[in-house]
Amino acid sequence: MSKLELSLIDYADYTNVNDISNALLRNIRKQSLNNQVPIPVPIHDIAMSLDIASIDPIPPEVKSFEGILYKEGWQGFIFYNDNSPEPRQRFTIGHELGHWMIPSHLTGNKRSCTKQQTSSFTATGKNIPKEVRIEVEANYFSAQILMPSFEFKKDINRVEPDLRHLFRISQKYNVSMAACCVRFKELSDFSCVIIHHHNFVIKRVLKTKGFPSLDRNFKKGAFISPKSISAKATTDTSLEPVDWKVWLQNPNNYKTELYEQVFQQNDGYRITLIYLDDSKELDEDDLELERLSEWNPKFKK
Ligand SMILES: [Zn+2]
Structure with a gap:
C-alpha cells in the first residue's frame, strides 16, 4: 500500500x-x-x-x-x-x-x-x-x-465457531486472543458464549446476542462447571456435545444442540466456547421428507 x-x-x-x-x-x-x-x-x-x-x-x-x-x-x-x-x-x-x-x-x-x-x-x-x-x-x-467490522465479520462467520479458528484469526490481525474474543462477541452471527478462566475461576464472560441465560452460578469470580468438558479436559478439544444442565439456567430449546470446546493458553489460562447450534438447516433426510410431502400425484381413474 x-x-x-x-x-x-x-x-x-x-x-x-x-x-x-x-x-x-x-x-x-x-x-x-x-x-x-x-x-x-x-x-x-x-x-x-x-x-x-x-x-x-x-x-x-x-x-x-x-x-x-x-x-x-x-x-x-x-x-x-x-x-x-x-x-x-x-x-x-x-x-x-x-x-x-x-x-x-x-x-x-x-x-x-x-x-x-x-x-x-x-x-x-x-x-x-x-x-x-x-x-x-x-x-x-x-x-x-x-479488527474492522466488514473484514473481520467475513472471517469469523465463514465457518462454525471454533476457538482454534479464532486463534488463527487473532494471528492474521495481529491482535491478542482476548481482544479478538471481545470483537467476536460483538460481530458473530452465531449464538454462543466465550468464558475466559484462570485455574478454573471465571475471569470474563462474553455472550453473543441470542444466547440464553447461563446458570446463575457462572459469573466472574466463580468456578466453571465441574461437570463441563473444560473442567475435565487436559488438552485442547474440538466442539463436543454437552448436556444443557452443565451450563444453562433453563432447558434448551428442543431444536437446538449445545456444544463445548476448550482452548489452552499459557499459565493456567483457558478459554471455553459454548455454542448453541440453532441453525435450522435441513439435512438430507429432511429434504427428502420435504420433497415427498410436496409430491402430490393425481392418478387417473
Ligand atoms: Zn487511555
Whole structure:
C-alpha cells in the first residue's frame, strides 16, 4: 500500500467513537487495493498520517503505564510499553490514537493509561465517571480499527465457531486472543458464549446476542462447571456435545444442540466456547421428507 493520505480535519465534525472509526476506515478502504482495509491493519502508518509525530517505547522511568499520549502544539506523541507482546503494543497504539481523535479525551497535554485501563471493555453502573468512560471508548476505538467490522465479520462467520479458528484469526490481525474474543462477541452471527478462566475461576464472560441465560452460578469470580468438558479436559478439544444442565439456567430449546470446546493458553489460562447450534438447516433426510410431502400425484381413474 502506498502512503496513506489522511487528515485529522476530516473527522472534526464527529463526536461519537463509531462515527470516527467508520469514517476513518472508509477513507483507508478508498485508498487500498480491492477496497479492503489491509490486514493486519497498519496502525503505525495510520497514526503517523494523523499528526502523530512519533511512536516510541515508554521511557524506563515511567514503565508502570501501558500507553501515554502527549501533545505539543498540533502534534501528538504516542508511547507504548515495549515489554508487552506485539499484539498488545499495537492495541495500545490504537488506544492512544483513540484519545487523540475522540473530542474531549485529551483535556490537558498528556494522558497516561495503565494496563487495566487499556484492557477494559465494560463500565457498569449508573453514573460512570468520565475517566472510566473515556478509557472504555478508547478501547472500542482501537478494536474497531484493528479488527474492522466488514473484514473481520467475513472471517469469523465463514465457518462454525471454533476457538482454534479464532486463534488463527487473532494471528492474521495481529491482535491478542482476548481482544479478538471481545470483537467476536460483538460481530458473530452465531449464538454462543466465550468464558475466559484462570485455574478454573471465571475471569470474563462474553455472550453473543441470542444466547440464553447461563446458570446463575457462572459469573466472574466463580468456578466453571465441574461437570463441563473444560473442567475435565487436559488438552485442547474440538466442539463436543454437552448436556444443557452443565451450563444453562433453563432447558434448551428442543431444536437446538449445545456444544463445548476448550482452548489452552499459557499459565493456567483457558478459554471455553459454548455454542448453541440453532441453525435450522435441513439435512438430507429432511429434504427428502420435504420433497415427498410436496409430491402430490393425481392418478387417473
Ligand atoms: Zn487511555
